[in-house]
Amino acid sequence: MTTSATRALFERLPRLADLVPFAVLADGLPTPVEQLDTRLWVQHEELTSSVYGGNKVRKFEFVFPVAERRGGPLVTAGGIGSHHVLAAAIHAGRLGLDIDAVLYNQPRSEDVARTQAALEQLDNVRVTRVPSPYLMPAAIATRMAALATKRPYLLWPGASTPLGTLGYVSAAVELANAFEEHGWRRPDVVVVPLGSGGTAVGTALGLAMAGWDDTDVVAVRAADLVVTNRAVVGALEASTAALLALAGWRPRSTSLRIDRHWFGGTYGKPTRAGDEAMRIANDMGMILEPTYTAKAFAAALDQLGRGKRVAFIQTFAGT
Numbered sequence: 001m002t003t004s005a006t007r008a009l010f011e012r013l014p015r016l017a018d019l020v021p022f023a024v025l026a027d028g029l030p031t032p033v034e035q036l037d038t039r040l041w042v043q044h045e046e047l048t049s050s051v052y053g054g055n056k057v058r059k060f061e062f063v064f065p066v067a068e069r070r071g072g073p074l075v076t077a078g079g080i081g082s083h084h085v086l087a088a089a090i091h092a093g094r095l096g097l098d099i100d101a102v103l104y105n106q107p108r109s110e111d112v113a114r115t116q117a118a119l120e121q122l123d124n125v126r127v128t129r130v131p132s133p134y135l136m137p138a139a140i141a142t143r144m145a146a147l148a149t150k151r152p153y154l155l156w157p158g159a160s161t162p163l164g165t166l167g168y169v170s171a172a173v174e175l176a177n178a179f180e181e182h183g184w185r186r187p188d189v190v191v192v193p194l195g196s197g198g199t200a201v202g203t204a205l206g207l208a209m210a211g212w213d214d215t216d217v218v219a220v221r222a223a224d225l226v227v228t229n230r231a232v233v234g235a236l237e238a239s240t241a242a243l244l245a246l247a248g249w250r251p252r253s254t255s256l257r258i259d260r261h262w263f264g265g266t267y268g269k270p271t272r273a274g275d276e277a278m279r280i281a282n283d284m285g286m287i288l289e290p291t292y293t294a295k296a297f298a299a300a301l302d303q304l305g306r307g308k309r310v311a312f313i314q315t316f317a318g319t
Contacts, residue, residue: 007061008177009170012209016247020163021065025049025091026057031171033178033311036284039304041187041311043175046287046318051094054317055199056087058167059159066163067153068095073126075143076155077102077136079268080129081112081291083317084158084196089125098124099155100147102139105131106268111289133224133267158196162240168202169209169244175311176210186215188308191300193292193315194219194228194258201237203313204254205244216255218303220296221263230258262295273298289316 008030010017028047035041049057067074074092078085080103089099106112119125130139136157144152156164172190179186190207194200200219207215221228233256241251264271274294281288281297288294293316300312 007170008173009166009206012173013244013247013249016166016244019246020062020166020243023061023065023068023095025061025064025094027051028053030174030178033175033182035182035184037304039309040300041184042286043171043178043311043313045171045313045315049091052087052090052317054083054087055168055313055315056084056159057091058171059164059198060088060091060167062163062166063155063159063161064092064095064097067092067097067155070151070153072151072153073098073100073147074155075100075102075140075147075152077104077140077157079104079106079112079133079291081106081109081115081268083115083289086115086119087317088155088159089119089122093122093124098126100126100128100143100152102128102130102136102143104129104133104136106291107266107270109268109270109290111291112268156196158198160196160198160201160236162236162243165198165202165205165236165240166243168199169206169240170202171313172203172206173210176207176212185309186212187311189216189218189303190311190313191218191220191296191303192313193296194221194233195223195292196227197233197236199313199315200256201233201240204256205237205240208252208254209244209249213252213255216257218299219256219258220299221258221260222292222295223267228258233258259299262299264295267291271295271298277301286314287316287318288314292316
């Protein structure tokens with residue numbers, strides 16, 4: 001896998017390329033930014049990769065080289081319909097790596113069924129099932145111990161580590177570049193799903209780097225509070241900012257706020273607002289899923305209804 005590529009973040013901070021691991025996995029960058037209405041734009045992250053797109057591949061470009069050097073399987077986790085696990089298996093396979101996945105139950109949907117079926121078609125995946133996400137940490141520890149002699153790599157769920165988050169710092173710089181190139185007035189808010197946190201945190205840091213001080217990042221909570229609380233998000237932001245500082249960036253305050261109103265009470269549970277958002281998005285030519293992007297787009301539509309100028313980050317790859 002080649003390690004040479006132009007990324008918006010490396011163009012902003014050239015020294016960073018000498019400080020962090022990197023492998024080219026995404027072939028669709030920069031992704032298109034489309035204006036759908038007078039006050040609505042969409043960054044099409046489903047187009048990050050012709051192999052399997054969505055938001056995870058940007059993160060994998062920074063974390064997979066470490067796993068590749070270790071040579072053992074990647075141990076990761078997610079719901080039974082996890083697009084993170086599916087994307088990890090697909091892109092790890094390109095590097096000759098196996099995935100050892102801990103999967104926990106989540107509400108069934110057509111999207112979950114499709115994702116499960118796609119994962120079952122891959123031959124580089126071993127699955128351990130647990131009934132609850134709260135059993136996931138112990139299951140991951142057990143698998144890491146069992147695989148110790150093979151030098152496993154812990155791929156944090158969602159790939160939301162400081163290294164992985166760099167992928168979305170770069171994506172946000174792309175977004176800012178697109179607005180500048182088209183001569184568009186900056187949006188009031190950028191709306192993004194909030195699960196493991198890397199996409200939201202990276203977006204906020206990247207927009208701060210681009211000087212978008214008057215734009216809020218609205219992170220729409222789509223996972224349990226234990227992983228989407230302000231302390232977890234703040235720690236990830238601080239550690240990623242410290243990594244960027246090593247390359248010469250002077251950290252600036254971000255405008256990241258968590259919107260808790262669209263979750264639905266249970267991870268993966270569809271909501272009426274999300275279902276309606278999926279219908280509206282479909283009319284606009286976008287395909288969403290009920291766990292993350294439908295809830296985030298419902299929040300984006302709410303912001304539009306409040307008279308805001310909105311950029312929506314479409315992170316769903318589809319199956």
